[in-house]
Amino acid sequence: MTDQAVDTDGVRPAGRAAEESRFLGRTRELKELRADIERAGLDTLSGRKAPRARVLLIAGRPGSGRTALAEELVRQVADRYGDGVLRTRLSGHDGTPVPVARAARELLAALDLPAPAGAYEDDLAGELRTALADRRALVLLDDAADAAQVDALLPDTPECLVVAVSGGPLTGISDVRPCTLGGLDTKSAVELLSRYTGSVRITVDPRAAESLVEECQAQPAALRLAGGWLATRPQAAVADLAKQLHTEGDEGTPLSRVFRLVHASLPAASARMLRLLALAPAGQVDPHTASALAGCSVSDARSALDGFVTLGLLRPVTSPLPQYEVPGCLYPLLKRLTETLDRPGELQLARARMLERTVRLLQSCRTITETDDAEAREKLQAMPPSVRFPTPRAAEEWLRARRPALLAAARLAVADGELDTLARRLMSQLVRAMVAHFGTRAAAFDLYGVHRLVLDVAERQKLPREQAAALLNLGDLDARTGRTRKALARYRAALDAGREANDPYATGRAMESVGGAHLELGDYDRAADWFGRALAERLARADQEGAARLYGRIAVAHTYAGRYGEALRAWRAAIAGHRRSGDVAAHARALSEAARVQEYAGRPEESLLTCHEAVELARRAEDVRLQAALQLRLADTLERLGDPASAQLHRGAAERLLAEEPRDPEAPEGPESADDLKQLGDACEIRSASTED
Incomplete structure (x- = not known):
């Protein structure tokens, strides 16, 4: 979620002025989309008031510039919507649909509204619709996987406008006419090339430039890669690149042909690092992630990442810290190359290095908040300089910027199933760091998801002590959001796990929590009974305070x-x-x-x-x-x-x-x-x- 414009198929602009100057072509499409906002819908024609927001659909393949067009449309009409623009993505970088609950939470956060931890998908979507009921807002839903995602997030007011970006039609949502994208017009495509190559190389051989545009089918993502390749080779002629692409024939898409050419031209170490970026959680990369994946220094990784940006292989993210994104249109190509050229053992080792580095960064991020403690200061000084943060504020900025990637790393580590030890350490440090910097309340939504992942690993590995801890944490979050009966069930399960682990602390804590849940439900006799059982356990351990x-x-x-x-x-x-x-x-x-x-x-x-x-x-x-x-x-x-x-x-x-x-x-x-x-x-x-x- 960001207020900054994102061009999914190219380099992210640095600001609104840059965005305006960078956008090319699509004049006809923009005119049609703006006219579609004004046209009467089916409800209006039948004499009824529109019950929901108007939906504009921009459809096209990844790499066609569909998000860039959506952002340009949003920029042009945003002043009509006094309550601002809300943005979220409905697919991950690998094409996996984003759960509606997570998308609704991101939109609620943009409105500065809390999302109850562990709330059901329908409840969060309902809260979002309620929040937008009396607002005039513009909602951009990027990379929608299907109509169900969009339908769940639609505001129940015609005062709002939804701009959806998808690969195809959103069948099931009424009164939607897709704006389907092909390639750019030739003039705009040539101008896009010239931004990378300079005008002279285009002017001296305009036919070669047009030939290259034709080989790329005027697709923006393919043109950016071609332009980046030419920019790093000042002596290469535009005609030479067009000829190389032509000799490859029709194998694959224009984007895949240009990508293979760019990858083949990289030094072996850089090509390997590029392929390993397919392992980056949520498609977000920073120098530490690249360094750990490739097994090189952080400074070398930063130089390589900047080089990939020049080639159009990555786009920089507006952030207080160096951060980059793998374009969604390139992810399948990277993954295919990785599966073909890299051995599974090497990939697993790269994942392990990345998770280990992330654990150390999270540990440093948390420890910097405990500098009043002498032991914590010693631990911090013992860490390598490359993973130390200079100030607590710098650590918090890193944690905030990397939050989506860190949560994605935890999900991927648990799903992997072969790195459970590292996954457990990662989740433990992630919880501690988020609590230290954001507080339990502010981080509750994310913590609920992490504790569920901890429970998955604990059940898979048959670790009753960790299972009890996760159940207690989940129960506490359920109790705080009014789901008392669900919390009671979790506390009882935690009691069973604590007894299985022969853990007196977990057992006593669970009994006390069961009593608290009964108290909340108004069953005072059972509450007193369970508190009495917990008291007996505390007295047996001579715990006076407890x-x-x-x-x-x-x-x-x-x-x-x-x-x-x-x-x-x-x-x-x-x-x-x-x-x-x-x-x-x-x-x-x-x-x-x-x-x-x-x-x-x-x-x-x-x-x-x-x-x-x-x-x-x-x-x-x-x-x-x-x-x-x-x-x-x-x-x-x-x-x-x-x-x-x-x-x-x-x-x-x-x-x-x-x-x-x-x-x-x-x-x-x-x-x-x-x-x-x-x-x-x-x-x-x-x-x-x-x-x-």
Whole structure:
């Protein structure tokens, strides 16, 4: 997803001005497409309002300049759509269809809207349609594999326009007339050649240039390769290249014939590197990827990649770091050559080198965020200079720029099946790096996909401990997005895997999570029971902090069930545990919750005393949010006891504390804020006046 124009069949322009000057020909097609925007659709002709967005289809083979035409059309009409232009690709560089869920997520991200982790395809597509319902936007769907992909992403409003690029018709979508592309007109094709060769070589032999255009069938991608080949050979005549292509006959397409000629003219090392770029995840290449694949230095790889750009074999990507893309039209040709000329063992070794380098870069990317730790600094210094990042910001820029390729690398490594050890290391470091730089919430959508891949490998390799960890992580993400029953199923599966692995931590964590899911579902008895099982496991391991926390969770379940006497006993046990462990902040929070339960139980005087004790501990812990929440609770309690003057003083103190310490929007939700405390109090309505102790 990018705001920068992308020419799928040529070099990416550096900006809008460059794009405007680089576009050639297609005058008739542009005129027809613009007229198609204005023409009345079938619904309008029948007197009905169009229920969905108009779809313009640009159809053509890869290499025909179809994306360049789509981008030029978008540039010309974008000012009519005040809510901007959204772009996504619906096929990978290898032609594999992109899942609709991933495409919808990319479009939602462009609108600065979150996509729930693990959401179903229909839900994400529905959220996208809802987001676009009141907008006037232009949506470019590049390289659509079939009509179903486009149909799922169509806005339900005629105010939006969809420009789809595909290899053929989108049968099933009504009122779509394809603009089918052939070659460029001769004048534009010759001008495209001259941009590489210079005007003099064309002027001295215009017939040879026209002959070369004819051999290339005026296809832009073939002309770019021919122009690049001529640009690197100033002494070669245009007629010589046209003659060489003519002698090859009609074997293959014009693009494949020019590509074979260019590949054959490369030095052996460069030709091998070029072929190995077919292994680059998502078709995205940087000097490190090329270096690892070819087994050469990073600087040599960078020089070779720049040379490929000159030849039209790669296109540079607008990015803070050197990055390139393999044109989709060249990928099948590269793959065919790789399968023919390179041995499977060499290809597997190249993949392993690439994954190993990626693991080290991810480790460095994460470690640069931990420089406050002496051990982390030592690890960073021990890494080779070529994989070290100078600053955390540089590491984050690299991670953000390489995100699609890194996720694709994880998918490919898991699908390979023969590099599971490297795949596990890669996914582990990828999760850690994304959490370190983006945070769990921001990276949740991507993390969900990575954890599913981890689960696939763990099940394939029969690794119950890793299986349990993946299930717990997936369950947590399901729980955060409201899929509580699905989370419960994952937690139960994690419990079975933890027991199989004889892993007490995973087992205890799973039991606690099962309890939390039951609590969310309103089954308070089962919640308390599962929290009790987890507590027994923590006590057996002499984990005081964990046990104190679980006493608190048991108390919450009893509170929701209206069993205030049992809740108070559990809170007292939690308070004792936090006191023994010396966790002042947790001690203060436990006291505040005990005060709440005392109030529910009809003991306002006891609640008042407990609140005062909690305020003092919160002050010692420097927990301003908790201090403010407790001051508000004191105010409410004093009002009920008939002391409005004192209540007003405490309320004023809470407001001053909150004004001095605004809430961090990235901070996790918890009972320490005044709003959270009030919400929990409202949810736990007093179900009885029991004073059982």
